[in-house]
Amino acid sequence: MDFSLSNEQRSWQMTARKFANEEIKPITLDLDEAPDAHGTFDWGIVEKGSKLGFRTLAVPKEYGGEGTDYVTQALVMAELARGDSAISKTFSQNWKWSHLISAACNAEQKERFLRPFVADHRFLLGKGITEPTAGSDNRMPPKDAPKAGLKLRAERQGDEWILNGEKCFIANAPVGKLFFIDARTDANAPLRQGTTMFLVERDTPGFRIGKVFNKSGWRFYRNGEMIFENARVPHANVVGHVNNSDMKAAAAGDRTGGDLFGDLELAANALGVCDDACEQAMKHARTAKQGGQVLFEQQHVQLKINKMNMLTEALRSMVMRVAWEHDHKVHSANAGLAMNYSTDVIQEVTELNLDIHGGAGAKVARHAEKLVRDAFIWSHLAGDTVQRLKVAARLARVAAQH
Amino acid sequence: MFNLHLDPEQLEFRDTVRDFVEEEVKPVTLKADRLDLNDRTLPVEVLRKASQMGLRTLTLPEDLGGVGADALTSCIVTEELAVGDADVAAVLTETSALALRLFSAMTPKQRERFGTAFLEDDDYHLALACREPGDDSALGINYHRPAPDMRLATTATRDGDHWIINGAKDCVANGPIAKLIAIEAQTDKGPALILVPRDTPGLTVSEQPEPRWYHGSCGLLSLKDVRVAAGNLVGISGATDAGRAAPLPQALNLGIGRAAYEAALEYAGLRVQGGRRIIEHQAIGTKLAEVAIRLDIVRTAIWRAAWASDHPDAFADRSLPDMPLTTIAKVFTAETIYRAAKDSAECFGAMGVMRDMPLQKYIHDAMICLHTGDGNSDDKLRIAETLANHRRGPSMLAAE
Numbered sequence: 086m087d088f089s090l091s092n093e094q095r096s097w098q099m100t101a102r103k104f105a106n107e108e109i110k111p112i113t114l115d116l117d118e119a120p121d122a123h124g125t126f127d128w129g130i131v132e133k134g135s136k137l138g139f140r141t142l143a144v145p146k147e148y149g150g151e152g153t154d155y156v157t158q159a160l161v162m163a164e165l166a167r168g169d170s171a172i173s174k175t176f177s178q179n180w181k182w183s184h185l186i187s188a189a190c191n192a193e194q195k196e197r198f199l200r201p202f203v204a205d206h207r208f209l210l211g212k213g214i215t216e217p218t219a220g221s222d223n224r225m226p227p228k229d230a231p232k233a234g235l236k237l238r239a240e241r242q243g244d245e246w247i248l249n250g251e252k253c254f255i256a257n258a259p260v261g262k263l264f265f266i267d268a269r270t271d272a273n274a275p276l277r278q279g280t281t282m283f284l285v286e287r288d289t290p291g292f293r294i295g296k297v298f299n300k301s302g303w304r305f306y307r308n309g310e311m312i313f314e315n316a317r318v319p320h321a322n323v324v325g326h327v328n329n330s331d332m333k334a335a336a337a338g339d340r341t342g343g344d345l346f347g348d349l350e351l352a353a354n355a356l357g358v359c360d361d362a363c364e365q366a367m368k369h370a371r372t373a374k375q376g377g378q379v380l381f382e383q384q385h386v387q388l389k390i391n392k393m394n395m396l397t398e399a400l401r402s403m404v405m406r407v408a409w410e411h412d413h414k415v416h417s418a419n420a421g422l423a424m425n426y427s428t429d430v431i432q433e434v435t436e437l438n439l440d441i442h443g444g445a446g447a448k449v450a451r452h453a454e455k456l457v458r459d460a461f462i463w464s465h466l467a468g469d470t471v472q473r474l475k476v477a478a479r480l481a482r483v484a485a486q487h
Numbered sequence: 488m489f490n491l492h493l494d495p496e497q498l499e500f501r502d503t504v505r506d507f508v509e510e511e512v513k514p515v516t517l518k519a520d521r522l523d524l525n526d527r528t529l530p531v532e533v534l535r536k537a538s539q540m541g542l543r544t545l546t547l548p549e550d551l552g553g554v555g556a557d558a559l560t561s562c563i564v565t566e567e568l569a570v571g572d573a574d575v576a577a578v579l580t581e582t583s584a585l586a587l588r589l590f591s592a593m594t595p596k597q598r599e600r601f602g603t604a605f606l607e608d609d610d611y612h613l614a615l616a617c618r619e620p621g622d623d624s625a626l627g628i629n630y631h632r633p634a635p636d637m638r639l640a641t642t643a644t645r646d647g648d649h650w651i652i653n654g655a656k657d658c659v660a661n662g663p664i665a666k667l668i669a670i671e672a673q674t675d676k677g678p679a680l681i682l683v684p685r686d687t688p689g690l691t692v693s694e695q696p697e698p699r700w701y702h703g704s705c706g707l708l709s710l711k712d713v714r715v716a717a718g719n720l721v722g723i724s725g726a727t728d729a730g731r732a733a734p735l736p737q738a739l740n741l742g743i744g745r746a747a748y749e750a751a752l753e754y755a756g757l758r759v760q761g762g763r764r765i766i767e768h769q770a771i772g773t774k775l776a777e778v779a780i781r782l783d784i785v786r787t788a789i790w791r792a793a794w795a796s797d798h799p800d801a802f803a804d805r806s807l808p809d810m811p812l813t814t815i816a817k818v819f820t821a822e823t824i825y826r827a828a829k830d831s832a833e834c835f836g837a838m839g840v841m842r843d844m845p846l847q848k849y850i851h852d853a854m855i856c857l858h859t860g861d862g863n864s865d866d867k868l869r870i871a872e873t874l875a876n877h878r879r880g881p882s883m884l885a886a887e
Binding site for chain 2: 303376439451465
């Protein structure tokens with residue numbers, strides 16, 4: 086088994102590491118401590134990263150993107166997250182949706198949307214799925230409640246669709262220029278059958294961004310409300326076909342029901358945070374003193390550092406294996422499992438790091454505490470329980486095939 | 488006889504404080520914009536109302552003008568207050584507990600001098616300043632090894648009928664709001680507690696610098712030639728046997744967890760996803776059951792330690808094991824409530840991390856409890872030394 090990276094993969098990894106060390110680390114803590122939801126964001130770092138290709142990493146070369154493989158994407162996400170998890174996610178959120186543009190849009194849409202996206206360093210993408218009454222229901226539609234799920238309505242009027250409703254907690258909503266929007270085009274059909282995906286530009290008449298959410302962790306990451314009041318979207322912006330929208334998974338050729346990129350993304354980001362935590366813990370243990378000796382002299386500190394690194398390396402193996410599987414079109418439940426595992430690991434590792442930094446008199450490290458707040462976001466992202474149940478269902482489907 | 492009954496007075500206390508929290512505390516402390524701004528200014532009106540109900544002077548003996556509540560009753564009250572707000576509970580509990588310690592140790596003359604003002608003024612809070620900047624109080628590397636004596640840098644020199652105090656103190660709970668502070672200073676006869684009124688010249692109090700890693704109020708003291716009457720010396724040391732003290736911080740910690748749990752239980756009974764109320768899904772039901780189990784076992788440990796603190800003879804007659812039950816409760820409570828708060832918050836999905844909602848605050852408040860004192864790892868070492876019958880001198884007992 087060859088675990089080595091290609092020169093190109095290694096080069097991207099090192100570029101991302103340098104960017105994280107030199108550009109991200111110096112600003113991460115101050116941004117996190119901004120008191121409200123607005124001061125936590127900075128276009129400067131987005132533009133700098135974009136110029137190095139971090140925003141367009143997943144766009145095919147023919148459209149002016151970097152055209153990288155999944156292994157490269159995993160490496161870059163981890164390296165950026167080592168600097169700041171939310172900044173890394175702000176970049177990779179664009180890869181998720183540019184993957185979807187490539188996979189699900191027609192040639193005309195790709196030209197119309199990918200080119201301006203690539204050209205503008207401030208062009209960010211998002212996707213509106215979640216609504217106040219539909220979170221887990223969108224991720225795992227209940228069989229015995231067919232009307233459950235998103236309610237945003239889209240009604241055809243000539244060459245346009247009229248959208249009414251709202252979305253909430255949507256990533257990049259306050260700063261994005263283009264959004265995929267899942268809308269209910271057949272209210273009587275179950276979710277998958279009755280949903281159509283649209284591309285909605287920021288300046289669409291009748292569409293506006295509402296509240297910007299102030300979060301305890303991932304504070305750089307922008308989450309907002311979307312409000313549609315007779316918003317008019319051209320028919321040419323329908324992605325795929327009307328109704329029966331399962332474009333993400335289907336387009337990727339993955340029939341096992343997973344979120345090809347999204348699961349890997351969260352696991353790789355978590356890996357970067359864990360790497361940061363392990364580095365911080367070791368540095369602190371080797372320098373901070375108690376009773377006249379460095380903390381590392383104590384067995385309970387050594388045991389914590391062992392645990393942190395053990396979990397991080399296990400996660401790394403899983404992340405890289407999943408990335409490799411994606412590049413080789415091997416389909417399994419491993420991406421989902423990696424995402425579930427990363428939820429547990431990131432919290433345990435960052436909490437152990439905080440433990441090592443804490444204690445009476447010692448001023449609790451701002452950085453260590455921030456990592457903990459960023460880490461428990463993982464349990465609040467896309468319905469943690471539902472994500473685990475979905476993977477279990479996927480495993481059962483695979484078992485049924487044998 | 489293993490009697491778990493609460494007496495009617497304790498039950499009434501619990502109900503009264505619970506109602507007070509619902510009607511007077513939560514509407515102020517859980518306001519969305521207060522949470523969103525991470526605003527931790529103390530709700531002074533709430534504290535005053537609580538004082539009027541006797542919650543500032545709860546453990547002070549009745550003959551000294553207080554309510555005379557025992558440790559178990561105090562834990563019940565503290566838990567209820569903390570369900571409303573950790574900061575409110577912390578301030579009141581600190582003053583109440585210190586009132587018992589200090590006023591019980593005072594001479595009648597001292598009680599006369601300080602007692603009336605303390606009882607009559609709803610804003611009169613107390614603080615105890617022991618810890619000094621740079622103190623290394625952890626057992627850590629000195630586990631089963633000799634530890635250097637902790638010598639106080641703050642000194643009190645006798646000058647005629649006065650003490651002159653010089654030094655600095657750190658992490659003083661209630662420091663910024665206390666009207667009377669008991670300062671632990673080194674005299675030529677050893678460490679002593681000296682009462683210093685807030686407005687004494689030479690005493691400077693400032694807020695503990697960020698990051699805010701405490702509940703209630705906390706501050707730094709600087710003492711430059713602070714002159715107080717010789718009669719301000721109180722005949723007890725700053726040290727306590729933390730292993731057998733009233734587990735009030737643990738009761739506060741439990742209240743935080745319970746607040747998170749109650750919010751999650753209510754929400755799970757209302758929120759419909761997956762075709763039914765989410766509590767009707769096995770995953771959520773199981774999660775809430777685990778939280779409920781944790782809360783109940785934590786309360787058991789705390790109440791047992793509290794009862795032990797009220798009945799120390801139960802150690803001597805072998806009803807209770809010869810263990811530091813309060814330290815045991817501390818370790819178990821801190822770890823367990825942190826998990827309970829997180830699991831409760833998870834029932835809320837994305838709302839569990841939104842700053843205009845209380846769940847993320849409960850998690851953060853529980854996290855603070857997990858990192859007070861020298862941390863759980865250090866407490867486990869202290870317990871381990873007790874298990875091995877390794878005795879230490881008094882200087883190591885007061886490490887909180």
